Amino acid sequence: MKAPESVDEGMAMADDEGLARVSAKAQEAEARVRAAHAEDRDRLAKAVVGAKARASERTGELHRRAAEGQAEGAEGWAQVKSGWHRHVARARQKRADRAARHDAEAARREVRFAESYAADAIDFALSAIDEAEYAVLEALLARREADRAEQDLD
Structure with a gap:
């Protein structure tokens, strides 16, 4: 990969790489889920x-970043992440509680819960991808507008 020639180009490359990581991660997850059907x-x-x-590792990483306050607007994202962490913890606890039951009705309820949770997690991920795209494009536009304003001063 060539070095960026400007801050603007460097930002675009970092953003493109971030979205590429999101895409690759989604493709890896899809491949693992498809393979799991045969296991x-x-x-x-x-x-x-x-x-x-x-998932736990990623959640921990998000909490560490929020705690370090590495990004502007981290407080709002910290609240979203904290809410997501609480949701994940409750869902996992319900899963653990339900897994302890062995009767058929409990198993059917577990299936309904697990499938619903999976659908909700997918919806959250899709929303996060849309938000990431919006944030990347907005940052790119802000950089272009700042560059234009700077040129107008010259």
Whole structure:
């Protein structure tokens, strides 16, 4: 990768790379889910443990960044992230509680809950991707407008 020639180009490259990471992460998750359909119960359970670990790691990373206050507007995002963390913790606790039950009705309720939770997580991720695209484009526009204003001063 060539070095950026300007701050504007550097910002665009970083943004493009960020969106590329989002896309690659989504493709990896999709591939793992597709592969999981063919797995036996034990391998599927291992896949669930791996996905949970990745999600927990990402959540921890988001909390660390919010705590460090690395970005402007971190307070608003910190509230969103904190709310998401509480939601994830409650959902995981419900999952753990329900997993302890072995009767058929509990299993059916668990399926409904798990599928609903998965749909909600997908909706949240899609919304986050849309918001990321908007934020990247808005930052790029702000950079262009700042560059234009600076040129007008010359």
